[in-house]
Every structure is written in C-alpha cells, then in structure tokens.
Amino acid sequence: MNFTLKIWRQKDAKSHGAFETYKVSDISPDTSFLEMMDILNNNLIHEGKEPVAFDHDCREGICGMCSLHINGHAHGPEQAVTTCQIYMRKFRDGQTIVIEPWRSAAFPVIKDLVVDRGAYDKILQAGGFVSVRTNSVPDGNAIPIPKKDADESMDAAACVGCGACAATCKNGSAMLFVAARVSSLAKLPQGRVEGARRAKAMVAKMDELGFGNCTNTGACQAECPKSISIAHIARLNREFLSAKFED
Amino acid sequence: MALKLDSKIPAGELAQKWSNHKAAIKVVSPANKRKLDIIVIGTGLGGASAAASLGELGYNVKIFCIQDSPRRAHSIAAQGGINAAKNYQNDNDSVYRLFYDTIKGGDYRAREANVYRLAEVSNLIIDQCVAQGVPFAREYGGLLANRSFGGAQVSRTFYARGQTGQQLLLGAYAALNKEIAAGSVKSYPRHEMLDVVVENGEARGIIARNLVTGEIERHGAHAVVIASGGYGNVFFLSTNAMASNGSAAFQCYRKGAGFANPCFTQIHPTCIPVHGTQQSKLTLMSESLRNDGRIWVPKKKEDVEKLRKGTLKPSDIKEEDRDYYLERRYPAFGNLVPRDVASRAAKERCDAGFGVNETGLAVFLDFKTAIERLGKEVIKQRYGNLFDMYEEITDTNPYEQPMQIFPAVHYTMGGIWVDYNLMTTIPGLYAIGEANFSDHGANRLGASALMQGLADGYFVLPYTIGDYLSHKIQAPKVATDTPAFDEAEKAVKEKIAKLFAIKGKQSVDDIHKRLGHIMWENVGMARTKESLERAITEIQALRKEFWADVKLVGTADSFNVELEKALRLADFLELGELMARDALMREESCGGHFRSEHQTEEGEAKRDDENFVYAAVWEYKGMDNEPELTKEPLNFEFVHPAQRNYKD
Numbered sequence: 001m002n003f004t005l006k007i008w009r010q011k012d013a014k015s016h017g018a019f020e021t022y023k024v025s026d027i028s029p030d031t032s033f034l035e036m037m038d039i040l041n042n043n044l045i046h047e048g049k050e051p052v053a054f055d056h057d058c059r060e061g062i063c064g065m066c067s068l069h070i071n072g073h074a075h076g077p078e079q080a081v082t083t084c085q086i087y088m089r090k091f092r093d094g095q096t097i098v099i100e101p102w103r104s105a106a107f108p109v110i111k112d113l114v115v116d117r118g119a120y121d122k123i124l125q126a127g128g129f130v131s132v133r134t135n136s137v138p139d140g141n142a143i144p145i146p147k148k149d150a151d152e153s154m155d156a157a158a159c160v161g162c163g164a165c166a167a168t169c170k171n172g173s174a175m176l177f178v179a180a181r182v183s184s185l186a187k188l189p190q191g192r193v194e195g196a197r198r199a200k201a202m203v204a205k206m207d208e209l210g211f212g213n214c215t216n217t218g219a220c221q222a223e224c225p226k227s228i229s230i231a232h233i234a235r236l237n238r239e240f241l242s243a244k245f246e247d
Numbered sequence: 248m249a250l251k252l253d254s255k256i257p258a259g260e261l262a263q264k265w266s267n268h269k270a271a272i273k274v275v276s277p278a279n280k281r282k283l284d285i286i287v288i289g290t291g292l293g294g295a296s297a298a299a300s301l302g303e304l305g306y307n308v309k310i311f312c313i314q315d316s317p318r319r320a321h322s323i324a325a326q327g328g329i330n331a332a333k334n335y336q337n338d339n340d341s342v343y344r345l346f347y348d349t350i351k352g353g354d355y356r357a358r359e360a361n362v363y364r365l366a367e368v369s370n371l372i373i374d375q376c377v378a379q380g381v382p383f384a385r386e387y388g389g390l391l392a393n394r395s396f397g398g399a400q401v402s403r404t405f406y407a408r409g410q411t412g413q414q415l416l417l418g419a420y421a422a423l424n425k426e427i428a429a430g431s432v433k434s435y436p437r438h439e440m441l442d443v444v445v446e447n448g449e450a451r452g453i454i455a456r457n458l459v460t461g462e463i464e465r466h467g468a469h470a471v472v473i474a475s476g477g478y479g480n481v482f483f484l485s486t487n488a489m490a491s492n493g494s495a496a497f498q499c500y501r502k503g504a505g506f507a508n509p510c511f512t513q514i515h516p517t518c519i520p521v522h523g524t525q526q527s528k529l530t531l532m533s534e535s536l537r538n539d540g541r542i543w544v545p546k547k548k549e550d551v552e553k554l555r556k557g558t559l560k561p562s563d564i565k566e567e568d569r570d571y572y573l574e575r576r577y578p579a580f581g582n583l584v585p586r587d588v589a590s591r592a593a594k595e596r597c598d599a600g601f602g603v604n605e606t607g608l609a610v611f612l613d614f615k616t617a618i619e620r621l622g623k624e625v626i627k628q629r630y631g632n633l634f635d636m637y638e639e640i641t642d643t644n645p646y647e648q649p650m651q652i653f654p655a656v657h658y659t660m661g662g663i664w665v666d667y668n669l670m671t672t673i674p675g676l677y678a679i680g681e682a683n684f685s686d687h688g689a690n691r692l693g694a695s696a697l698m699q700g701l702a703d704g705y706f707v708l709p710y711t712i713g714d715y716l717s718h719k720i721q722a723p724k725v726a727t728d729t730p731a732f733d734e735a736e737k738a739v740k741e742k743i744a745k746l747f748a749i750k751g752k753q754s755v756d757d758i759h760k761r762l763g764h765i766m767w768e769n770v771g772m773a774r775t776k777e778s779l780e781r782a783i784t785e786i787q788a789l790r791k792e793f794w795a796d797v798k799l800v801g802t803a804d805s806f807n808v809e810l811e812k813a814l815r816l817a818d819f820l821e822l823g824e825l826m827a828r829d830a831l832m833r834e835e836s837c838g839g840h841f842r843s844e845h846q847t848e849e850g851e852a853k854r855d856d857e858n859f860v861y862a863a864v865w866e867y868k869g870m871d872n873e874p875e876l877t878k879e880p881l882n883f884e885f886v887h888p889a890q891r892n893y894k895d
Contacts, residue, residue, distance in 0.1 A: 012805065012806070027525070028522075028523050028525055030522045030523060030642075031523070031525045031526075032527070032640075034527065035525050035526065035527045038525075038527055038756070039525060042754050042756055042757070044800075045754040045798060045800055045809065046752075046754065046798075048798075048800060049800065050800050050801050051800070051808065051809060053806060053808060055315065056489060057314060057319060057321070057488040057489055057490050058319075058321060058323065058324045058488040058489075059488070059489060059527065059528050059530075060324050060530055060531070060636070061636065062323055062324050062410065062412075062413055063314070063319040063321070063323050063324065063488060064316075064318070064319060065314060065315065065319050081639060085636070085639050085640075087639070087640070087642075089642065110459055110806055111805075111806040114806065116315070116459075117315055117316065118315070118316070118436070120316065121316050121317070121318075121424070121434070121436075124420075124421070124424050125424045125425075125427050125428045126428065128421060128424060129379070129421035129422065129424050129425040130378065130379050130380045130421065131425060132375075132378045132379060132422075133303050134296075134299070134300040134303060134375060134422070134705050134706070134709065135371065135375070135705070135706070137374045137375055137377070137378035138374065138378070139374055140333070140370075140373040140374045140376075140377040140383075140391055141333075141335060141390050141391055143377075144385075144388060144389025144390055145385055145389050146385075146389055147385045147386065147387050147389065150382050150383070150384070150385040151382075151385075153380075153382040154382040154384075154407055154408060154414075157382050157407075157414060157417065158408075158410065158413075160413075161316065161318055184380065184382065185380050187382075188380050188382065190377065190378055190379070190380045191380045
C-alpha cells in the first residue's frame with residue numbers, strides 16, 4: 001500500500017510548527033500505524049533528515065504513551081483503540097493521512113508530535129491516591145467488596161492517561177481523566193475515606209493547570225481508547241458537590 | 248582479580264532466615280533518614296514501590312524514568328496476574344508450596360533463601376495493593392478471586408482482568424504520587440541514566456541525560472537503586488516495550504558490578520507470530536489463556552499443507568486428527584506446563600514440520616472446548632480484551648477460529664548480581680526487580696515477575712538498605728564536583744560526540760535488527776556450541792561495524808530519539824556477546840537455557856548438577872576483552888534438585 005502523509009513538524013516548544021508532506025510506499029496491510037511511522041523515519045534517516053519525533057512505547061495499547069491525532073481524531077479513525085493498535089489495512093491504498101500532535105493548551109508541544117503531559121501527573125499528585133503506608137494494612141479479604149463495585153472500579157481504572165480526552169474536548173477539559181480516577185476509588189471502601197478531599201483537590205488542580213470546563217458534549221468518551229464512560233463524570237460531580245456540602 | 252561474592256544468606260532454618268536477618272540488621276533513626284539521599288532508576292513495580300516506601304520512611308528520594316510519566320514503565324504491560332500464597336482457595340497452598348514451585352520452576356538455579364523470602368512476603372503484597380485501591384477481580388461474595396497459572400497445581404494468581412500489571416503499577420504510582428506530593432520524592436521523567444558514579448569503591452550518584460533538552464546532569468546520593476528492568480530487547484523483536492533497555496544495568500557492570508547468568512532468557516510460549524519484515528515488536532497473549540485454551544497442531548502433514556494453502560479451516564479438522572501435544576506429553580500439568588517447557592514443545596512440533604501458518608512457525612491455541620463447556624459469554628468475560636486485541640492485530644476472530652501463537656522473547660532472569668540485601672558487588676549500589684538475577688533461576692513462572700518487583704520494592708529493600716545507610720549517618724551530602732563525577736560526565740559526553748562523529752550509512756534500527764537476528768538464530772530457544780561461537784564472532788564484527796558505520800541525525804543538545812537508541816544499542820552489542828559467552832560456558836540445559844547437546848532421550852532439558860549448580864557471575868574487562876567468570880555456588884539445604892517432572 002502507498003500513502004501520502006501530512007505531518008506536523010515543530011523543532012521545539014519555542015518554534016512555530018508547520019505541516020510537511022511525505023510519501024511512503026510498499027506498506028503491508030498487516031503493518032501497524034506506528035510501524036509505518038518507523039519505516040518513514042528510517043527512510044528519513046537514510047536521506048540524512050531528522051526523523052519525526054512521536055511518543056510510543058509498549059505498542060500493546062496499555063502504556064498510554066502513544067498519542068497521535070490522525071485525520072482529525074485522537075488515536076485515529078477507529079473506536080476504542082490506541083494509536084499503536086491501528087493497522088494499515090484500515091486505510092485505503094493511496095489515502096492521504098494527516099498526523100498532528102495533541103492540541104491542548106495544557107499539553108505544550110516538545111517536538112513534532114511529542115507533547116508534555118506532565119499536567120496529568122500533577123493532577124494525580126493532588127489526591128489521586130489512598131493514603132496508606134507500606135505494611136500498615138489489613139488482610140486483603142478483610143473487607144468484602146461487591147463484585148459489581150469492583151468491576152465498576154476496574155472499568156474506570158482502565159484509563160491509560162494518554163490525554164486523548166483533553167485533546168479532543170473543545171474546552172480542553174480533563175474531566176474524563178479526573179473522573180476516571182475519582183470514580184475508581186469512590187467505588188471502593190478503601191478509597192471512600194478520603195473521597196471528599198480527593199474530589200476537591202483534583203478538580204482544583206485541574207482548574208489551576210489551565211484545563212477547561214466540561215460542557216457534557218461527550219466527545220471525550222467517543223475518542224477514549226479505553227471507552228471510559230462519561231457516567232464517571234457524573235459520579236465525579238456527585239462526589240464534588242457532596243464534598244462542597246460537607247464544607 | 249576475581250569478584251568477591253558474599254551472598255550474605257542468613258544462617259538458620261529456611262522459614263526463619265528472613266525474620267532472623269531483619270532482627271540482625273541495623274536501622275536508621277528518623278532524624279538521620281532525613282539526611283540521607285537515595286536515587287532510584289526506573290519507575291516500574293520495583294522502582295515505584297521502592298521509592299514510595301523509602302520516601303515514607305523519611306529518606307530523600309530522587310526517581311528517574313525515560314518515559315514521560317512514571318506510570319508508563321513496562322510493568323504496566325503485564326497481563327495475567329500476581330502470585331501469592333494466600334490459600335484463599337483452600338487448595339492446600341502455602342508459603343512452602345509457592346517457594347517449592349518457584350525454585351522447581353526455575354530449574355534449581357536460584358537461591359533457596361531468596362526464593363523463600365519472596366514467597367513469604369507475597370501475601371503482604373496482596374494486602375498492600377488491595378488497601379491502595381487496586382480493583383482485583385472478585386467473586387460474588389465480595390472476596391478476592393484467583394486463577395491458575397503455568398507451573399502450579401493450585402490457584403494462587405490474583406488478577407485485574409487482563410490488566411494486572413497496569414493496576415498494580417497504578418497502585419505503586421499512586422503511592423509514589425503521594426510521596427511526591429509530600430515532598431519526600433522528586434520525580435525526573437524523560438531522564439535517562441547514562442552512568443553510575445563510583446568513588447572510593449562506593450556508589451555516589453549518577454550521570455543522567457535530560458531527554459527533552461539533552462542536558463547532561465549530575466546527581467549525587469548515598470545509595471543508588473537500579474530498577475530499570477530487563478534486557479530482552481537485545482533480540483530487537485520481543486514483547487518488551489520499544490524503549491526497554493539494558494543500559495542502566497550495563498553501566499553498573501561496566502563500573503565493576505558483577506552480572507549474573509546473562510544467558511537465562513525467557514521465551515514466552517504464547518505470542519502472536521511474526522508477520523513480516525516490517526514488524527517492530529511482538530505481542531504477548533497472556534499465559535492466563537492457557538487456563539482454558541488448548542494448544543495443538545494437526546496430526547497429519549496433509550492437513551498442515553491444506554492449512555498453509557488456505558484450503559482448510561482449523562475448525563474443520565476433526566478432534567481425532569488434532570495433536571494436543573502438551574496434554575499428550577505432560578498429562579499432570581497439560582497446557583499449564585511452565586513457559587520454557589511449553590515453548591520448546593512448540594518449537595519441537597514446528598521443527599518437525601507441523602507449524603500451521605505460511606512460515607511454519609505457529610501452533611494453535613484453541614478455545615473451542617472451553618466455549619462448549621462454559622459458553623461464549625464466560626470466555627468473553629475472562630479474556631474479552633485479549634480476544635479483541637488478537638482480532639485487531641491478526642484480523643481473525645478467535646471465538647470462531649483458534650488463535651495462532653508462537654514463542655517470543657519476554658523476560659530476562661539474568662541480571663545484576665545481588666546479595667541477600669539486594670546489594671550489588673559495589674557497596675551502595677542496589678538492583679531490584681527484573682534488573683537483578685536473584686529469584687527466578689533459569690526460568691520464571693508466570694505471575695511471579697509482578698510478585699518479585701513489588702516484594703523487592705515494598706518489603707525487602709526498604710529494610711535492607713538501612714543496614715548500609717546506617718553507616719552513612721555521619722556522611723555529608725554527596726558532592727558532585729569531584730573528580731569521579733568529572734570523569735564520568737566527560738566519558739558520557741565523549742561517547743555521545745563519538746557517535747555523532749561516525750557519520751556512517753546504517754541507521755540504528757538497521758543494525759539492531761541484524762543483532763536481533765544473530766541472537767534469535769544462535770542464542771535463542773536452542774543453543775549449540777557452534778551457534779554460540781558463531782554468535783560471538785558475528786556480534787563482535789557487528790559491533791565494529793556499528794562504531795564505524797552508524798548514522799545519527801540531529802544534535803546532542805535536543806530531543807533526539809536516535810541518539811537514545813544508539814546509546815542503548817551500543818550496550819546491547821556488548822550484552823549480546825556476554826549472553827552468548829555465558830550460554831557457551833554453561834554446558835548443560837536448564838530452564839530457558841537449552842543446549843541441544845544436553846537433552847534427555849525424550850528431548851527434555853538435562854541439567855548437570857555435578858558441575859553447574861552455581862550462578863555464573865561475570866566481571867567486565869573492557870569492550871573487546873573476555874570477561875572474567877566467578878562462581879557463586881548454590882547450596883540446596885532444604886530441597887533436593889531433581890529432574891523437573893510435569894508428567895505425573
């Protein structure tokens with residue numbers, strides 16, 4: 001298969017970026033999208049040009065590192081997969097593919113398609129944890145947890161922190177990301193203890209870092225590679241409001 | 248000068264060793280902990296849990312990772328589960344049984360005392376993770392669920408769907424975040440350790456490169472902990488993440504730390520087969536699939552031919568024409584034999600001409616029987632995400648046709664030599680998790696890597712490091728303006744400059760793929776004297792080629808992935824040779840190390856307990872010089888090494 005690629009190139013955070021056009025040919029349909037990028041990069045290196053910088057690591061859809069905006073969609077045209085899980089058989093031979101970095105004020109570009117998602121770490125540092133010390137805990141079976149609650153907690157915990165939600169949101173809101181963590185812990189007795197403090201602290205940090213507000217468009221859910229439901233945002237709102245009432 | 252290896256294994260009964268040791272080692276007072284600095288390299292299960300626990304204790308911790316966030320370390324990709332000896336299933340599990348299975352699974356090439364301690368603390372890990380809010384799978388009664396894994400006849404594996412590694416890592420990462428927020432841990436993402444600084448024979452800090460700016464930095468500390476994972480990517484194609492590398496461990500080796508059993512590599516039996524030359528990595532299908540999946544190839548060669556031509560579907564092959572070779576050869580364990588055994592059995596069938604895809608390098612993993620027995624819904628609940636992933640990659644629906652699988656490089660049991668305290672041969676330098684060699688012998692059992700990473704980080708290192716640091720309470724902050732730091736930084740900068748100066752013709756990946764090919768063909772699933780000697784010669788030649796012909800683009804003082812890759816490949820090109828040398832020296836078959844010259848009549852690994860009951864520890868003597876071997880004898884006081892039997 002042959003493709004025309006329009007790729008965002010940007011030297012560093014301070015420089016202006018622009019699209020450049022490249023051609024790749026003889027791509028097997030079983031090749032993954034990122035392998036196609038590898039092939040392009042190897043060609044560029046042989047031509048003495050700088051390869052396109054992009055984030056990737058596990059290539060199994062779990063580390064959350066890959067983060068390409070492809071033809072107008074975070075993680076490309078397919079639903080419920082990360083960029084690394086897209087295969088070229090999903091594209092038409094001869095198709096033009098536009099590849100951009102995440103576009104979000106809170107995720108500044110580092111180079112080409114690589115952005116700085118440190119803001120997500122900072123939000124979690126504000127309260128996305130249970131304050132237990134190592135070795136100061138009861139037996140694992142001491143507190144039974146209804147299977148349904150554990151399953152719902154796991155649904156939310158599947159978030160890979162890739163940033164697609166904020167990059168997709170027209171307001172640049174990180175609500176789905178914050179909600180996934182808050183909701184996952186809210187469904188467990190271990191997380192309940194600090195529930196109110198957590199919801200307030202994480203929302204405040206999100207606001208402080210320049211993420212926008214949620215207007216319930218649901219775009220984040222549609223683009224989330226792990227299909228995290230916006231129902232978790234509802235739970236976050238509930239947690240947040242009840243915390244405010246407690247004040 | 249040979250290495251001095253003192254394993255520091257405590258005396259006494261097996262079950263008392265760890266308690267006795269904890270009682271005997273020194274502790275550091277809270278007031279003194281505040282004065283002591285620790286550097287941790289890597290944020291996987293080992294590094295994150297260690298840094299969080301050390302931060303809680305009051306030490307000043309700096310933690311480094313090459314990813315953009317600590318949450319992305321490769322532990323996250325572990326799917327199946329984590330073992331613990333809870334005996335929640337009442338199936339007669341115990342600490343001793345977990346210990347025994349692990350030491351037997353490792354083919355009697357690990358230390359009894361270390362493995363027993365691992366089994367002993369395994370239960371604490373589950374408690375810890377539950378308290379952190381890890382959403383483990385549960386039964387309807389609200390209690391924790393378990394499943395079976397290879398190499399065990401009990402159900403002791405705890406899991407969170409097919410994402411256990413992710414959930415455990417998010418737990419450890421949350422603990423880390425708690426400490427970062429408290430100010431006890433400082434995080435350095437997108438930073439790579441390029442050297443360890445040794446002064447007066449002790450570890451004093453590291454040289455790191457800021458991967459965003461290219462700046463070379465100095466960081467001093469009273470102790471350095473290497474938790475940088477394994478080196479499976481020496482094979483280019485493996486199940487490891489693309490950036491996983493052996494360089495942090497290799498710098499320790501270069502600075503004098505012993506490197507143990509480098510040839511012990513785990514080839515995982517259930518991975519998606521290679522599809523072509525453009526492939527960048529191999530995808531693992533969790534071992535948990537072997538709970539319900541049955542592995543087979545056709546009995547008849549004509550069926551194999553038809554499958555390859557596409558004129559016959561696997562589901563059309565009659566039951567009596569299928570060879571469930573694991574069930575046939577190993578009735579007691581069946582499809583749940585350990586990984587090394589399952590991988591070799593697959594290779595044996597494919598070598599005999601029964602491989603089922605165009606390349607002849609694949610076998611079937613079939614859920615037909617399980618779907619008939621349990622229904623599609625149950626199978627979907629248990630493995631839905633894995634089935635989806637398989638279909639995404641291969642375009643085949645595994646609910647209708649069996650999966651095709653083949654073994655792939657997955658894990659390295661070898662690593663930096665450590666004593667019972669997890670300290671390397673360099674005082675003040677520690678290695679934990681996959682980066683060390685200590686617990687899995689010649690083969691690791693499934694669901695034991697997560698256990699070891701967290702055991703080391705939460706429950707072992709935080710105690711044992713205090714014994715060393717108790718001698719440092721009078722020591723001032725480590726100064727980084729010393730000759731040792733000057734030299735280390737200069738060497739790093741020169742190495743980078745040298746790489747840019749080559750201006751050759753081959754890209755880093757071009758050469759890495761060739762190294763991978765040499766390794767897979769000659770130092771892979773079956774090794775011979777000839778293949779290993781050939782590998783050594785070819786790797787030496789390829790290394791020369793690398794240093795004469797590699798082509799780097801971009802600059803050193805900017806974000807430059809090619810430079811990162813080149814630095815890692817430079818180390819792989821030495822590590823690969825070391826692995827081949829170790830494999831050549833070990834004239835026996837054990838666990839994942841299979842020397843074709845040493846097998847039983849039935850084709851099983853044949854150990855040589857007369858001559859090889861030791862850990863092989865290598866000391867660096869220069870890039871083009873032979874390393875020196877020192878042996879750490881393994882004393883089996885409590886179990887009797889026997890030929891592993893998974894038949895009855």
